[in-house]
């Protein structure tokens with residue numbers, strides 16, 4: 270028995286905190302199936318909190334939202350594309366395209382004209398993310414998108430921060446580059462439309478970068494650097510139960526590689542959750558800062574030798590996993606605790622890494 274539980278109220282409370290902090294309209298970013306929480310359910314809950322703008326990466330996700338009844342909402346497709354089939358999907362979904370290159374502009378313009386329509390678009394500036402966007406020195410090309418594409422109605426301009434969670438100087442530098450282009454366009458008499466830059470950490474760390482809108486994804490899940498400090502709740506947990514309890518003697522070993530040796534008679538609770546479910550796979554993939562990488566390398570070296578331990582919760586007790594996490598199980602030290610078969614076990618898993626075989630349940 271295992272399921273991933275998501276509390277609607279927590280998501281709503283996070284949304285309220287975000288909307289209040291932003292003070293401007295929020296694009297709820299629902300990429301990667303709503304960061305693993307389920308795009309459809311996330312959209313439903315967020316609509317209830319007043320969200321009226323969504324952002325996705327895949328053109329088909331824009332159509333999916335339309336099919337689910339989000340017909341009035343603005344939907345921004347955040348990646349630029351020079352592929353006509355994708356531009357067509359964006360136009361058909363009546364979504365806002367992202368235009369980040371002359372090729373993408375030409376493609377969207379032609380596709381929209383071919384459909385006898387005017388496509389909505391936001392111009393993207395690449396200030397260091399390195400994937401989509403005009404370079405800041407491509408001013409002539411940027412201006413052309415606004416002035417020389419009759420198949421498009423350009424209603425906004427934006428950039429994306431690469432280090433808003435850690436590096437204020439870099440973030441301010443990116444912001445300045447965007448603002449500089451906006452000033453140039455305005456000086457040329459162009460109405461740039463909606464200006465936006467801040468992502469989750471941008472919203473919580475820099476009060477002066479909200480512009481006309483923000484694009485927030487991970488903050489809804491509470492899983493951002495400093496999340497608790499901002500009052501955000503960590504959303505979602507994996508629930509399972511103790512299926513067996515046993516007692517083993519001093520010297521008994523645990524897991525592959527016998528990574529842990531019992532120092533004394535040990536009472537053990539077994540919970541049938543492991544790597545296959547996504548437990549304990551996140552930390553290595555989710556690292557950005559060198560000091561975090563160092564910390565985890567150190568923890569790994571010390572793993573099984575008394576430090577760098579992994580913990581789960583059983584019947585409200587924080588208990589330690591003994592030895593390495595298995596593919597399908599963990600063994601936990603419950604010596605001296607009143608823990609019995611069938612007790613509820615709670616494990617922290619980022620749903621981005623959750624096995625698709627595990628059911629998600631909104632409560």
Ligand SMILES: *Cc1c(COP(=O)(O)O)cnc(C)c1O
Nearest residue numbers: 298347429468469484485486487
């Ligand atoms: C993912 C993404 C966001 C949201 O980022 P969070 O830090 O999760 O809030 C915003 N804008 C773009 C372009 C993105 O790709």
